[in-house]
Amino acid sequence: MAKSEKISEAVVRRLPIYLRYLSYLQQVGVATVSSQQMGKNLDVNPAQIRKDLSSFGDFGKKGIGYDVNYLVEKIRQILKLNEEIRVALIGAGHLGHAISNYNAHVEDYMRIAAIFDNDPAKCGKVLAGITIQPLEELVETVQRQKIRLAIITVPASAAQSVANLLLEAGIEGILNFAPTTIRADRDVRIHYADVTSSLQSLAYYLT
Amino acid sequence: MAKSEKISEAVVRRLPIYLRYLSYLQQVGVATVSSQQMGKNLDVNPAQIRKDLSSFGDFGKKGIGYDVNYLVEKIRQILKLNEEIRVALIGAGHLGHAISNYNAHVEDYMRIAAIFDNDPAKCGKVLAGITIQPLEELVETVQRQKIRLAIITVPASAAQSVANLLLEAGIEGILNFAPTTIRADRDVRIHYADVTSSLQSLAYYLT
DNA sequence: TAGATTGTTAATCGATTAACAATC
DNA sequence: TAGATTGTTAATCGATTAACAATC
Incomplete structure (x- = not known):
């Protein structure tokens, strides 16, 4: 039971x-x-x-x-995967490209609903069918589109400030690819997916 | 002590x-x-x-x-990061691009020393300063260059066969980005970094 | 000396696994 | 019925944390 x-x-x-x-x-x-x-x-x-x-x-x-x-x-x-969950992607670099394109193929109930980048040259461009927006529009867009999860693929130096915006917008969970710890002043789920750390711990097991 | x-x-x-x-x-x-x-x-x-x-x-x-x-x-x-550790990257798709370019910036003792892909159109092209090789050359190259770790960024359907090649070549550790479990017939360290699983477990914590 | 902080023990907490009665 | 496999308990194993003597 x-x-x-x-x-x-x-x-x-x-x-x-x-x-x-x-x-x-x-x-x-x-x-x-x-x-x-x-x-x-x-x-x-x-x-x-x-x-x-x-x-x-x-x-x-x-x-x-x-x-x-x-x-x-x-x-x-x-896992609450029986209703569509909207996800924001912040950082339209190589990793952001990889994730958004990959995601486009998954017949999942997770959907990347918005993409943000602070580079003016990228804003307005379309990635995986979604127009890249500037960070200034993040809070409003996340709230309006009822986006609940976020994937951070910006450099480490920008991760905390991006997270602060997401927290302000009321995000419920973050998957952070940036190699840095994120501090949150309220209850929010943060998962880490840092390639460098994964590789380094792998090195420990070398004979 | x-x-x-x-x-x-x-x-x-x-x-x-x-x-x-x-x-x-x-x-x-x-x-x-x-x-x-x-x-x-x-x-x-x-x-x-x-x-x-x-x-x-x-x-x-x-x-x-x-x-x-x-x-x-x-x-x-x-962590054995005081001597150079050579790493192979298999799969030159979006994620492979992201990782190889990212890695190029890290002043680390980990170095991507070879990149492989089974797409003939990609082989011969240069990525992050490294010429992409066909999978047929994997075993020989890994052994000759004394490559000890590998990063798998191929689709799930190809991951196990790639892993088999790596095992044959004597690889000591694998970081697998493909959304599939890898079986190994000998002792080798396998770490997983699967975006889909990370996101799905994040969804559980939605209120 | 007084204050700070380590290294380590012991206590607690949590996760995994073996074993088996229940039952399909 | 006999064989298979679950759900669950109890035992084991492992990881975290609190507390404090040692000592800089």
Whole structure:
């Protein structure tokens, strides 16, 4: 049964991984899957998968496993991916290009709805079907378009000031690619995706 | 004193964050820093910083704090960033462009030494000063140039076969941007940096 | 000396995993 | 029924934090 206990970050990080594999199973027409099989494919302990899922409800059938379609639906619900979520992208450099173009291909309920850059030469240009706007228009645009998440791909030196604008606009979550820590004066979810740090920690494991 | 106990992944993930802040302090000419001050700036518990660092040695001075230059040097040593580490980039799409150009600016001991793509139209072209090579040349090039780490920025459908080539070439660590799990038949460090998963888990925290 | 801060221990907190009764 | 697999408990493992003696 669904528990009222707090869901840990580790669980939330794994759900998208489960969802991805389940979507794949949908595509290849597999109707049912066991925690055993999922664990084998995703390198996750089957007991952990069962525990993760059971904290949201009884999704499986004893002796059978999980119905793929049903589980996809449930995980989408949990991750709030069953309604469109609008995302702002700030920084139309190489990384911003990569993300906006990539995103255009994903048949997801996440949609990049606005792109901002402080370079006047870029403003007015179109990227992945969206006209790049100056930072001055960020607060108003985010609020008007009900944008809830933001992806920061500006240089480290500009990340905090961009974050301040986003906070002012009422953003609910930030994915920060800039190699710097962001301080927030109110409750907001900030995730980090810094290539340099990832590479550096990888170097530690060199023999 | 330096412990022989196993260093956890969590510690290794934090070291680059410490290093980044300490490098900043170097730049602005600060000679000494306390765990208190570091913690405040990086949103990390000061006790944790002290514990993390003390597992590698006695780097601080009681009553004083840490010498910034010395600590930078030590963390570089721990992360093996004091000798040049050559990196291969596979996938010269938008994301590959972003990373190779970004990397060109970093005065780091990590250097992208070779770039590969399976698109014949791209091979032979130059990106960030490096000529793009076909995948057929990957194994030989990686071994000859003593490349130890790799960044995968190909589509999910190609990621596993690229990883297989890298494993065959003897690569020691992989940073995978493709939205898929990679299976390895031998011991190799694989880190994931998947934008879609990061965004999806961010969505969970929407109110 | 007095104040500050480390290194480290012990306590706490949280996450993972093994095991198994329930049951399809 | 026999075999398979869930959901859940309890055990284990690991990571974080508070507290403080040591000492600069």
